Every structure is written in C-alpha cells, then in structure tokens.
Amino acid sequence: MPQKVVYNKGMKVAVFGGSFDPVHKEHVLLVKSAIDYLGLDKVIVMPSYVAPHKAGGACASARDRLEMCRIAFRKMKRVEVSGEEIEAGGTSYTYLTCRRLAEKYPEARRFLLVGADMLEDFFTWKNPEDILSHVTLAACGRYNAAVDDTLRMRFFSRFGTPCAVVPYIGTDVSSTSLRVRLAFGLRPSRELDAKVCSYIKRCGLYADPTIAAALKLEKASRRAHSLRVALMACARARSLGIAEGKALLAAALHDCAKNVSLASPLLEGFEPPDGVPLPVIHQYTGAYLAEHLFGVRDKEILDAIRYHTSGRAGMSDLEALIYLSDLLEEGREFAGIAKLREMFWKDFDACLLCSLALQIDHMRTQGIEVYPLTEEAYLWKRSTSLYQ
DSSP states (O other): OOOOOOOOTTTTTEEEEEEETOHHHHHHHHHHHHHHHOOSSSSEEEOOOOTOOTTTTSSOOHHHHHHHHHHTTTOOEEEEEOOHHHOSSBOOOHHHHHHHHHHHOTTEEEEEEEEHHHHGGGGGGGSHHHHTTTTEEEEEBBBTTTTHHHHHHHHHHHHOOOOOEEEOOOOOOHHHHHHHHHTOOOTTTSSSOOOHHHHHHHHHTTTTHHHHHHHHHHHHHHHHHHHHHHHHHHHHHHGGGGOOOHHHHHHHTTTTTTTTTTSGGGGOOOOOOOOOOHHHHHHHHHHHHHHTTTOOOOOOHHHHTTTTTTOTTTHHHHHHHHHHHHHHHHTTOOTTTTHHHHHHHOOHHHHHHHHHHHHHHHHTTTTTOHOOOOOOOOHHHHHHOOOO
C-alpha cells in the first residue's frame, strides 16, 4: 500500500502509461504539451508489464522498456519514470493504477494522459467508470489529427463527465512502425532519442537475424516492398487478433525467393506443384526457403508465405493479411486501390472479397489464365461473405 502524502490542493499530477515499445519522441512531446497546457506539476511515466490490449505482448523486455523511458525523459524535471507496474508483474490494468494514484495523491487534481487513439478504445477498457472516479481523462491529438468532437460528445454521453483535451497534434509515428523498421535493420533516428537508439543497438533490441538473412536475398527495390508490406500488415494485425511477431515474419519473408533462380542450389530439393504459372512460383519457393533455409516451423506463417500471391479457399486471417498487404501496400498503384485501402482498415472481410474479384477481373481482361487457387479463394469468400 503506497504511503499517503498530503499535497497542496492546487497541485496537478498526471500518469502516462503504455508499453513504450520503444518510447519515441512523440511520447516526449505529448508529455511536454500536457505539462504546459494543463499546468501539471508532475507527470508519472509508467511502462506497463503486460498491456491488456497488446496481442502477442511487447517485443522488448519490461526492464529494457523501463530503461528506455528513463533515457528518453531524463531531461524533464517534472517527469518521474516509474517501474511500479513492471515490479507488480502480471497484466497492467489502468483502473488499478489510477486507484493507487488517488491513494498516493489524495489532495491533488489527477489526470490520466492518453492519445486520441486510446480515447477511442477507452470505452472497451476494464472498469472505465472506476478509472474516471479517480482521474480526469486528458486526451492529446495524434497523427496529424486533433481529438474528434464527436468522440468527445460520445464520451460525455456515456460517462457523464467531460474529458480534458490537450491541443497537441502529433506526427505519424508509432511504436509498431518503429519495431518493424528496426527489425529490418533500419535506424529511425528522427523518431528516436539518440541515446535510446544507442541503447537499442547496444542491447540488440528488435533485431531479427532471420529477417536480416532473408533480406540479403532480395534486391533493394524488393526489400523496400517487403518493408512496406510489413508496415501495413503489422499496423492491422492487432485489430485482427494476430500476433505482431507472426505478421512481421510472414511479411518480411513473403518475397524472400523473388530474386532466387529456380536453378539456385538454395532450392535443391524443391518440387513445385503442377501447373504453377511463373508469376506465382515465388510464393512456393519462398515458403520452401523459409522452412528449409531459415528454419521457420510455424505452419501458419509458412502458409501465409505459400499463398500470398494466389490466396486460397479457407485462408486464415494471417494469410489474408499478407495477401492484402502485398497487394495494397503504398508503393502499388492501380485503378480502385484507394477504395480497397480504405476497406482494408474499415472492413477487412469486404476488402478481401473485393480484392479477389478485382484480381480475377484484371487477369481475364488481360487475357491471363486465372490460377485455380485464386478462383477457389474468390468462390469460397463469396459463399461465406455477407457482401455477396
């Protein structure tokens, strides 16, 4: 039980939690803006041990994430980095953190800082009314967008109390995209504190030797494509209940055989299925290399690589995710892609059906024979979809 301390009633204290995996400059700027706008005397930055909403868990250890936060916020005198949730272990629920905050600072005005994206999720959190009985929610804009007025009205209607809004509008930076880029061997120094970057490199965080080895087989343009596929797939994975690690590995390796000749010694022992057209063959050679050269044993990941160009009937969510991310990544351009990208984020099921239909229509228009697996995938999806 934390010791009770009586503070001046004018004191304002806030807690800012998250996985911070890794902590980046937008986190620091958000806290600075909240301090200035709300007149905060203290902000407690509190990395979670296990965030309830993170499918697959964090990619860096709890201790590493805590240390990165200490580094990132080292120059801010009003910020305390706390290891309270990490030391407690288990799943980190915000309502428990806010109870402890109220016990420790009973006379202070208390805030919970969240990004606009978390405000949208707040309705699904465990015991939201309990949270609001101890703190005022303070939302900050994220990704070039202010906090939506409709969302604020919905919040007030649901909970009967307003949320404070910090007029900060961030840039398009996310810990997910940073993890992907770091796994691809990049060093996003513009988004990360230089000392945080050094810590990540020194400790080998987020690096993946399998991905590094696979990318060596690809030309520069193909590596850039694989990165864009991975960024898109990992950004959507959580909302589909797919572990980020699976999405990342499948996306990073999906084209690992694209620049490998069928005559290469790396493919010795590979036997393609009958009747595979040349543009499709690399999905099968890619799965072969993933298993036999890079040691991937996860059948779901191997199947996502094996059918990423053609699709197939009964494809898993991971298979569909890699198929669509490969087709719709931001480097692609074709008629109708903007609409499909919008559907990708809003209605995944409808996006898959429409993408398969468009692929088949394009091939027939060009006089290209439709690969049977793609036809079967479309018929399967149409038969099981609400959008037929």
